[in-house]
Amino acid sequence: MPSPTRIRRRAPATGLDQCHALHPVLRRVYAARGLASQADTEPRLAALLAPSQLGGLDAAVELLQTALRDDARILVIGDFDADGATGTAVAVRGLRLLGARNVGFRLPHRMTHGYGLSPELVADLGEARPDLLLTVDSGIACLRGVAAARAAGLRVIVTDHHLPGNELPVADAIVNPNLRGDAFPSKALAGVGVVFYLLLALRARLRAAGWFATRGIAEPDLSVLLDLVALGTVADMVPLDANNRVLVAAGLKRLRAGHGQPGVRALIDVAGRRADRLNASDLGYSVAPRLNAAGRLDDMSLGVECLLCDDPAVAATLAAQLHAINSERRDLQQQMLEQADAMVQRWLGRVGGALPHGVAVFDAQWHPGVIGLVASKLKDSLHRPVIAFAPGGDDGLLRGSARSIRGFHIRDALADLAAADPDLIVRFGGHAMAAGLTLAPSQLPRFTTAFDALAAHRLDAAALQAELWTDGALDRGDLCRALAEDLRYAGPWGQGFPEPVFDDEFTVESWKTVGTAHLKLTLRHRDGGEPLDAIEFDGWRGDPPPARVHLAYQLELDDWRDRHGVQLLVRLRLPAHAG
Structure with a gap:
């Protein structure tokens, strides 16, 4: 079994002694997190990094400007988690604010289409195909889906924040701060943050072109979207660096002041939270799970409809539906977690108390929408990298959701496993602490052994000590x-x-x-x-x-x-x- 968690204290830090208005304890806390000035402690929109620093925006903005001018049909392709849902809502609302008259959205269904812009989703678009696809929080790993869309005559803009693989999709434009060589100072933008930056850059281009004056409309205030940006950023658990703290603080400020989208306010109400006292923890642990539940068990389109709804009464009804789905998700998660715990105990009984370094669990009855939560809970209790697998749908493949601990980059680990054995993993993608993958059921025993061996090679006893x-x-x-x-x-x-x-x-x-x-x-x-x-x-x-x-x-x-x-x-x- 893992060793008991050890309590460790951060080293004392200085640098904010001049901030006399702050409580001494708060000065101590801020200093320990690397803040050095009063300005650092007050994240404001004026400190937001300029969109001009983010690579790929020029080509993407050019495509969107042309689409708006030609009244082209724009379809936003989101993802089935909270980051993808909020990013979809930001894209649709933002493009409409900027003058788009023909913009809609489509989300993949976890069981039918798989992840992101897949060939299955492209084939399912029907005869009324759009002229331009805009992916949000996905696309960088969707090589086949982007190729299928381009082959069908569609233009594709990829906006994503996930780490790219060795090969990029052949899209018309790619915006991703984590592309190799991109100089954007903040690599921690969530998917919703990336598309918000795209809208900022598009507004600047339209302003320079006289778009708003020509159409006789006022230049829109895109800050009205910041509650959505804050929710998606917190929900996706990306690092809150200085830039993300600016985005989240601005969104929270709007919500505390009684503003924000009716759907977000409805989710706050159904979660039993007070908007005027909202903090980031409320977004992450109370509001986001209710939005996420739709994508886990049902169809995330319901969540996006809630975020796009302008009628408070209708938004309240949609939020109540999401709340009910979340209750179902909690029950299913508890059942699956108990089963996973039982698997671990059986393992310990067989091997005499020694846990594997990398843990992989699977049950043929598990729901693929909940395995990420199971992996996260097991990772916390075992202090090991954990991958939970479930049947994935009609393709017969297993879906895996991985969560890791500090010192073990899970996406890089999957890349190394795939490089060493090209037949082992079908697809994978993600970040340092979380990733997803698919593999054939016949490969699960080999994968489990290889994953544990790689973790054992890279994790020493100190890394396995929870702190x-x-x-x-x-x-x-x-x-x-x-x-x-x-x-x-x-x-x-x-x-x-x-x-x-x-x-x-x-x-x-x-x-x-x-x-x-x-x-x-x-x-x-x-x-x-x-x-x-x-x-x-x-x-x-x-x-x-x-x-x-x-x-x-x-x-x-x-x-x-x-x-x-x-x-x-x-x-x-x-x-x-x-x-």
Whole structure:
């Protein structure tokens, strides 16, 4: 079994001592994440990287400008996750704002078409074919689909952010910050961010050409799309570098002010969140799963329709449907995760307690739309790279969804496996921490062995030791409402810019279970003071907690039943003096 998670503290950092308006703890947190000035702590649209720095935009803008001039039929090809859905909505809404009169969208169905712009999807477009295809959050790996579209006489613009392979699709234009040689400073743009940049560049070209004046329309404000950009960026778990933090902060600001698309506001409501107190975590863990559920179990077109809807009442109905699908997804995920856990336990029973370095699990009854969530949960509990497989559809191939740990680039690992054995994998693509692949069922045993061997070669014992990094201890006086509010709204926090976590030892004065799995604690800080409330979700393990504990925790607002207080959200509980 994996070793217990170890708590580690970030090294003290300086650089924000001049920012006297910030709480000292917040200065400490920001400095530990590399911020060096007041401007760094306040992400504003004025600091957004210029579109002119992103490669491929000139050719793509030229094609779109011509399409708008000729009133050509534009079809946006999205993807069946939240990044793809929000990117599709941004593309459709943005092009309409810029004057396009004939723009629609089409999403692949996971079971029927497979991923992205596939030959199957091109064949399914029917007789009323568009003149121009615009892919969003996909396309860089869709060589066959792009070729099929070009052979059918369609022009194709690929906008994507996934890492390219050795061969690029033969598209009319490609916009991807991760293309080799592209000088764009931020490689972390999500798919929705890439297409937003394309719209910014198109607006600038149209402005210079006198397009808006000629048509007698006002130049559109594309910032109205930033709530969608924020949702897709957070949902796709791309690193929140400085540029992405600008995009997410601007989107959150719109939503907190009561603006944003009716569909996004409806999803916030159905998730039980308050828009005026929204943060990035709410988007990632409450709103995005409800949007994602449509693509996982049904048809993501429902999610895009919700995001494109301008009638709040209709949007609320669509959001309610998405909420119901998400409830079904949660039940299915729990069932599949229990089955995966049982597989791991059977493995451990056979081999005497030694886990493989790279874990691959498969069940013929699993749903391919949920395997990514199963892989992610297993990766967290085992601290190993994990790939979960399920039957993929009519082609008879298995779909795999991979999640990795720090130090093991999963997309590069798949590339190396494919290079060493060209018959092993049919297709693959992705990022350092997440990837997808397909392979023939007969290849699964060979793949499982090869994947474990490669992981064993590249991961040493230190890499397999799970660690939770914290921002150190807090004084008793800092465990207050004011700091909790500062921390909540000071982000946006997320991948690459982690939410503040603190750690310390506490005396447990009392405890009780909540529901069947949660643990409610009353704690005493080492400096004394009033007792503190804490909650550890899924923390009940059948035994009472020890009298003293070492906790890694987040400082959270507690407004349950108008308490207007704070509580500690326990991320990790160890015996005192451990870790």
